[in-house]
Amino acid sequence: xxxxxxxxxxxxxxxxxxxxxxxxxxxxxxxxxxxxxxxxxxxxxxxxxxxxxxxxxxxxxxxxxxxxxxxxxxxxxxxxxxxxxxxxxxxxxxxxxxxxxxxxxxxxxxxxxxxxxxxxxxxxxxxxxxxxxxxxxxxxxxxxxxxxxxxxxxxxxxxxxxxxxxxxxxxxxxxxxxxxxxxx
Ligand code: 5GP
Ligand code: MG
Ligand code: MG
Numbered sequence: 001x002x003x004x005x006x007x008x009x010x011x012x013x014x015x016x017x018x019x020x021x022x023x024x025x026x027x028x029x030x031x032x033x034x035x036x037x038x039x040x041x042x043x044x045x046x047x048x049x050x051x052x053x054x055x056x057x058x059x060x061x062x063x064x065x066x067x068x069x070x071x072x073x074x075x076x077x078x079x080x081x082x083x084x085x086x087x088x089x090x091x092x093x094x095x096x097x098x099x100x101x102x103x104x105x106x107x108x109x110x111x112x113x114x115x116x117x118x119x120x121x122x123x124x125x126x127x128x129x130x131x132x133x134x135x136x137x138x139x140x141x142x143x144x145x146x147x148x149x150x151x152x153x154x155x156x157x158x159x160x161x162x163x164x165x166x167x168x169x170x171x172x173x174x175x176x177x178x179x180x181x182x183x184x
Pocket of ligand 2: 046105
């Protein structure tokens with residue numbers, strides 16, 4: 001697929017590259033202030049959080065460590081089921097660590113609430129969440145997300161790490177897809 005094909009698949013740009021960048025700078029400043037003097041471990045959730053992790057972490061002045069987890073909510077469509085499976089676990093021992101989970105998006109919140117209790121059971125000093133995007137649905141689940149980039153409408157979005165059938169992750173912005181893409 002070339003760039004032009006990708007362009008014709010898009011309906012609209014929801015968040016531009018510049019908007020994302022500006023917001024990440026603000027979030028990084030908050031994180032720098034909140035974790036000053038602490039040893040922070042960033043935990044990225046593969047694969048969607050790759051872009052957020054790369055750009056957010058580079059805006060931090062704090063020295064941090066990074067580790068990655070891959071989880072899968074059963075089901076391959078556009079809805080998450082809440083049944084989570086670990087595909088790749090952390091290599092880092094969380095005992096006594098300050099952990100910040102870095103996520104792309106919270107939709108139902110099911111994946112993150114599962115992840116939060118899983119990581120909290122490993123004896124960390126603290127576990128918080130930073131997510132670039134949050135949908136209104138997330139309000140129904142009591143997941144306390146400390147840092148949120150943008151609240152967006154209930155729409156399926158792609159780009160900036162987010163995929164549809166493993167495509168569109170490399171778009172530098174967040175957008176919605178034209179109906180013909182789903183129509184097949
Ligand atoms: P949740 O468990 O909060 O419903 O959703 C968890 C995962 O579903 C996210 O980490 C993401 O991988 C996927 N997801 C939820 N909403 C969207 C969306 O609008 N676009 C894409 N590409 N993935 C989404
Ligand atoms: Mg994710
Ligand atoms: Mg996906």
